[in-house]
Amino acid sequence: MDQQIFASKPNNSKEPWDVAIIGSGPAGLTAAIYTTRGAASTIIFGGEVWGGQLMLTTEVDNYPAHPGIMGPDLMAKMREHAQMFGAEFLQKNVTAVDTSVKPFKITADGVDYFSKSIIVATGAETLWLEVPGIKELIGRGVSSCAPCDAPFFKDKKVAVVGGGDSAMEEALVLSKYALEVTIIHRKDTFKASVAMQEKVKSNPKIKILWNTEVVKVNGELRLESLDLRNNSDNSISNFPIDGLFIAIGHTPSTTVFSGKINLDEKGYVVASDKTKTSVPGVFVAGDVEDHRYKQAITASGFGCMAAMDCLTFLSEIK
Numbered sequence: 197m198d199q200q201i202f203a204s205k206p207n208n209s210k211e212p213w214d215v216a217i218i219g220s221g222p223a224g225l226t227a228a229i230y231t232t233r234g235a236a237s238t239i240i241f242g243g244e245v246w247g248g249q250l251m252l253t254t255e256v257d258n259y260p261a262h263p264g265i266m267g268p269d270l271m272a273k274m275r276e277h278a279q280m281f282g283a284e285f286l287q288k289n290v291t292a293v294d295t296s297v298k299p300f301k302i303t304a305d306g307v308d309y310f311s312k313s314i315i316v317a318t319g320a321e322t323l324w325l326e327v328p329g330i331k332e333l334i335g336r337g338v339s340s341c342a343p344c345d346a347p348f349f350k351d352k353k354v355a356v357v358g359g360g361d362s363a364m365e366e367a368l369v370l371s372k373y374a375l376e377v378t379i380i381h382r383k384d385t386f387k388a389s390v391a392m393q394e395k396v397k398s399n400p401k402i403k404i405l406w407n408t409e410v411v412k413v414n415g416e417l418r419l420e421s422l423d424l425r426n427n428s429d430n431s432i433s434n435f436p437i438d439g440l441f442i443a444i445g446h447t448p449s450t451t452v453f454s455g456k457i458n459l460d461e462k463g464y465v466v467a468s469d470k471t472k473t474s475v476p477g478v479f480v481a482g483d484v485e486d487h488r489y490k491q492a493i494t495a496s497g498f499g500c501m502a503a504m505d506c507l508t509f510l511s512e513i514k
């Protein structure tokens with residue numbers, strides 16, 4: 197791809213950027229591709245650890261036109277693509293946002309930046325179990341996304357941890373490929389909706405281990421087994437398994453937006469008209485609002501929508 201700069205930078209530090217994008221996952225970087233191509237000067241606050249959840253993934257098989265690409269490679273391509281059109285990328289964490297002033301003020305690393313608009317694309321973090329061995333095996337048998345990884349477990353034995361709708365959904369997706377799916381839940385009732393529970397309970401491939409918790413994840417190069425504790429009698433057993441899917445919830449990354457834009461009770465950004473937050477000129481994209489689909493491709497599409505709405509906003513305030 198040839199270098200094609202569409203968006204120039206502000207001439208000095210007092211002149212505001214047209215768009216400040218906070219977050220550098222698929223939502224933020226896709227938004228940047230659209231805002232720069234819309235000739236809007238764009239700064240991305242990518243975070244010290246940039247790239248979002250795909251940086252923790254190995255093979256990605258469901259991003260169109262990139263079958264088999266490694267997650268970090270896909271994100272590097274997206275970053276390069278956004279920068280090619282003139283987006284400025286700062287690998288810094290935002291520590292404060294002031295949406296009560298115009299232009300908006302964003303602080304990162306002790307420096308204030310000003311922007312006429314903001315796209316919030318900070319994503320949500322997967323909650324992982326806090327047990328020994330799990331972090332080392334993420335992408336090596338441990339996953340949090342059945343729609344992404346289920347085909348890698350054809351005719352294998354897999355387990356899902358959790359008792360909410362996500363766990364039910366993961367188990368149902370996995371049952372289309374796996375030999376056997378075991379839901380491991382710490383209580384003796386599910387939190388999930390009755391409809392989802394019924395689908396799970398009537399699926400002959402899905403078994404449920406009630407009152408059970410994973411206390412250790414074992415494996416050298418790949419996941420091999422789990423140590424399980426039965427909460428009724430505290431006994432420990434070993435459970436050989438090929439795949440482990442964690443579905444115990446997500447936490448949206450919205451600490452700096454608390455009190456600045458409307459958040460729901462779980463901390464997700466509340467949007468109206470798809471991408472608009474409670475503050476005109478501040479838009480949202482990706483998993484920081486969407487707790488249903490949580491896919492790279494939906495986040496990218498959401499980033500595109502936020503950018504287009506943001507460009508319309510900028511044309512209206514000119």
Ligand code: NDP
Pocket residue numbers: 325326357358359360361362363365382383386387443444445446487488
């Ligand atoms: P939830 O918070 O609803 O459920 C999390 C589950 O994980 C609970 O059963 C909880 O156990 C369990 N859990 C939490 N921490 C631990 C831990 N440390 N160890 C073991 N188990 C743990 O999260 P979901 O992601 O399932 O759902 C989030 C929201 O998204 C919900 O509102 C849900 O309805 C919605 N959703 C809707 C879907 C749909 O409509 N198709 C699909 C997916 C999600 P416990 O029960 O003991 O608290």
